[in-house]
Amino acid sequence: MLSTVRIACKSLTRTPGIFHSLSTSASRKMEPYKSAIHPDIYLYPGSSVQDQFKTIDPSTLIETDAQSFSGYIPMEALTVRYTDSQGRITADPIRDSRVDIRFHLQSAQWLSDETKANIQAKWGRELTKDGFLVVKSDRTRSAMMNTADGLRKLREAIWASEGQTPPANPELELEIQRKKQIALARKKVKQPKV
Amino acid sequence: MTLGHLSSAEKALAMLRHLPRVSVNNLAKLPTDSLPKKTPLRGAKNRNKRDMFKIWSPLGWEGGSSPIFKTTPVEVSYNYGYHAQRQYPPMSLKTLQLLIDTGRLDTHHPIDLATLCQTKVYRLDPNLRQFGVHLTAEGMDGFKAKVHLEVQWASQEAIAAVERNGGSLVTAYFDIFSVKALADPIAFFKTGQPIPRRLTPPADAVGYYMNPANRGYLADPTKVAEERVLLAQKFGYSVPPLDDPVSQEAQELIKDPRQVFYGLQPGWIVSLADKRIYKPLDEELVKHYNS
Numbered sequence: 446m447l448s449t450v451r452i453a454c455k456s457l458t459r460t461p462g463i464f465h466s467l468s469t470s471a472s473r474k475m476e477p478y479k480s481a482i483h484p485d486i487y488l489y490p491g492s493s494v495q496d497q498f499k500t501i502d503p504s505t506l507i508e509t510d511a512q513s514f515s516g517y518i519p520m521e522a523l524t525v526r527y528t529d530s531q532g533r534i535t536a537d538p539i540r541d542s543r544v545d546i547r548f549h550l551q552s553a554q555w556l557s558d559e560t561k562a563n564i565q566a567k568w569g570r571e572l573t574k575d576g577f578l579v580v581k582s583d584r585t586r587s588a589m590m591n592t593a594d595g596l597r598k599l600r601e602a603i604w605a606s607e608g609q610t611p612p613a614n615p616e617l618e619l620e621i622q623r624k625k626q627i628a629l630a631r632k633k634v635k636q637p638k639v
Numbered sequence: 640m641t642l643g644h645l646s647s648a649e650k651a652l653a654m655l656r657h658l659p660r661v662s663v664n665n666l667a668k669l670p671t672d673s674l675p676k677k678t679p680l681r682g683a684k685n686r687n688k689r690d691m692f693k694i695w696s697p698l699g700w701e702g703g704s705s706p707i708f709k710t711t712p713v714e715v716s717y718n719y720g721y722h723a724q725r726q727y728p729p730m731s732l733k734t735l736q737l738l739i740d741t742g743r744l745d746t747h748h749p750i751d752l753a754t755l756c757q758t759k760v761y762r763l764d765p766n767l768r769q770f771g772v773h774l775t776a777e778g779m780d781g782f783k784a785k786v787h788l789e790v791q792w793a794s795q796e797a798i799a800a801v802e803r804n805g806g807s808l809v810t811a812y813f814d815i816f817s818v819k820a821l822a823d824p825i826a827f828f829k830t831g832q833p834i835p836r837r838l839t840p841p842a843d844a845v846g847y848y849m850n851p852a853n854r855g856y857l858a859d860p861t862k863v864a865e866e867r868v869l870l871a872q873k874f875g876y877s878v879p880p881l882d883d884p885v886s887q888e889a890q891e892l893i894k895d896p897r898q899v900f901y902g903l904q905p906g907w908i909v910s911l912a913d914k915r916i917y918k919p920l921d922e923e924l925v926k927h928y929n930s
């Protein structure tokens with residue numbers, strides 16, 4: 446024997462979100478369905494699937510060694526400007542792909558004094574007259590990717606001032622090698638046969 | 640009897656008195672009936688331009704004749720298992736933004752494969768081994784919408800673009816029968832079949848869906864939260880908090896690994912004609928659908 450349940454039959458026609466009308470029906474609050482292999486039960490007991498949306502304090506991810514630069518940069522401390530390749534602000538996110546990231550070095554609270562001294566020693570000549578460290582990127586046609594590139598440059602500059610080499614990126618190196626091989630092969634094909 | 644002395648209205652009435660009653664067998668043919676009939680095209684003639692993108696033929700396919708890798712003994716294993724490969728037709732963030740701006744998608748509720756297929760802009764054919772939507776990053780700079788998405792594959796930049804606007808993204812695997820149900824839910828409900836119990840990913844996909852960097856639905860939730868911070872650090876934005884009512888609803892509705900539709904459980908039969916849901920009561924069935 447099968448039992449029946451009345452559903453909120455507000456709209457069963459072609460409208461977006463019709464299958465969400467069940468969750469928003471005011472009369473019944475349905476228990477969330479949990480099978481035997483739900484992550485909370487089977488994979489990660491003691492934690493909840495909703496934990497993935499919780500805001501984490503980034504300081505908990507940083508190692509306790511306060512002197513060297515961890516790699517964490519609070520975005521509120523940086524001034525990020527997006528312009529087109531000529532330096533004009535067009536306010537069109539697709540055209541404004543060039544990124545300009547700057548911050549005043551000596552008043553940066555997110556860097557330790559030792560790190561600041563290292564940066565001053567290595568990059569002091571690159572700072573602006575007012576003491577701002579500037580990083581620019583216009584490598585790709587996407588502002589988002591250029592921001593990532595700019596931040597990578599900034600992090601590598603800070604680590605270089607501390608004497609650390611940037612981490613190896615084998616995927617990138619392989620890709621560069623592959624493209625070189627293709628270019629070489631193309632050159633070979635173009636050469637006339639002797 | 641002459642009708643010359645009558646007015647046009649009187650003439651018409653005089654005609655009506657003598658004409659037979661109008662019925663189905665004395666109607667004049669419609670103009671379209673005289674057009675040449677379109678017979679269904681078969682074979683190569685039944686191919687249109689869009690099929691080029693719908694059906695991904697294997698690399699090296701030579702239009703039907705024996706491809707070179709089949710005749711060469713060394714390369715015989717090339718394209719091995721092609722018929723069993725899963726395909727994820729892409730959808731860009733640009734298309735997604737357009738769908739939202741034109742009102743085809745409602746961002747107040749979480750968006751999954753069923754919602755995307757119902758727009759009829761994104762089409763999925765499970766018969767062509769298409770297992771879901773692959774969210775690509777084209778249009779990431781102009782992506783302004785705050786959405787809570789459930790996709791099957793997503794690039795890192797696409798995840799970042801969604802999360803920096805205060806949205807969320809989960810990648811989840813659906814087996815082919817679940818995809819068939821999602822691709823056209825109304826047609827599926829009309830078949831009268833119970834909602835399938837979604838299967839776990841196959842061996843070559845488990846790694847992807849357990850990886851927190853991909854926001855996999857089987858990944859460790861605490862590690863996913865950490866990855867959100869790391870991705871924000873990579874692309875240069877602060878992680879927005881997800882504490883508004885829309886986000887709360889999306890979080891509560893996160894699907895179980897056996898669940899296909901939001902708010903519906905496997906084993907239920909949704910009857911559109913009766914406007915009712917029929918649930919199984921038999922012990923063995925209940926045990927099966929909850930396992």
